[in-house]
Amino acid sequence: MTHLELRDTYGTSHPDFQDWADGVPIAGIAGRGRLDAWNDLTRFHVARGVVFRRARVISVPPSDYIRFEHAITPWSNLAGGEQVRWLERPKARDIPVSPCDFWQFDDHLVCWVYQSGHGEKAGYDLSEDAAEAKLCSAAFEAVWERATDHQEFALPA
Template sequence: MPQSNVPAFSELVADCHSSAVHLEMRDAYGVASEADDISEWRARGTITPESVERRRPWLDLVRRTVDRGVVMRRARIVSTPVSEYIRYEHAGTYLNVAAGELVGWLPRRLASGLALPGNDLWLLDDRLIRFGHFTGDGASAGHELCDDPAVIKACGTAFESVWELATPHAEFTI
């Protein structure tokens, strides 16, 4: 069940010392904070300077975190051909990479043999998971923290399995 008292991600990652890994498994998200960015990308076919500025808090957080020695990795499992949303995400991922985040892409058909968690997640220092819950339409439905060692181990193994098969962003074409 999503928790209402989950600290902001920036607070959680501030206590991170070695690794922060993110597993994304949806083909579309409907997060309200991205609405302007997606609309501009659709209209112009590129990530706009305004979009870059709206992302600045995230990009600055990534830079600060990586500068402290934390390795940030993001693995995305995507259906192919990719959805419009994934094309949008791919178009802006260069910003994440420039900020210091490592990003890999795994076509969903290559993930069939993997045991995967039911929700997107951030795993911080192999000690805490922040699950992201979403509605069927992709809107955020809250977050949940988990520090159960068995769940952490299973999710860590799942992430590493995806990462091992994933294509680095610079080599992944859509």
């Protein structure tokens, strides 16, 4: 399963982001249990052999939301068994990608994810179009190949 994130802002109205912006430490935010359901879900599927790969293409300098996301990734993604990589947007400039974030479940099923201009969830579409699946797979693999693993990635200034 792959997930490509292309935005610099997601859900800034979410209480976790708001608390972080107000100075609450990441460990305190992570300890509240809001991440448990996702981590339990990914752990379950990873245990049965599903590989979760998430690639994030980010602007330089990164937005405050990306700084938050980078800080919480060990608790929100890695703890459930996801693999996460980061790629600065200038290093992705020649990769043909859709302008939409997506989840690709297999070689046939893509979930296009839409957000508002402020990064709030705005909807999604499921597609089994072979050309869209091929585009998503090629784009994700190209980003993944260039991206840096979370454990080794330091946010640029």
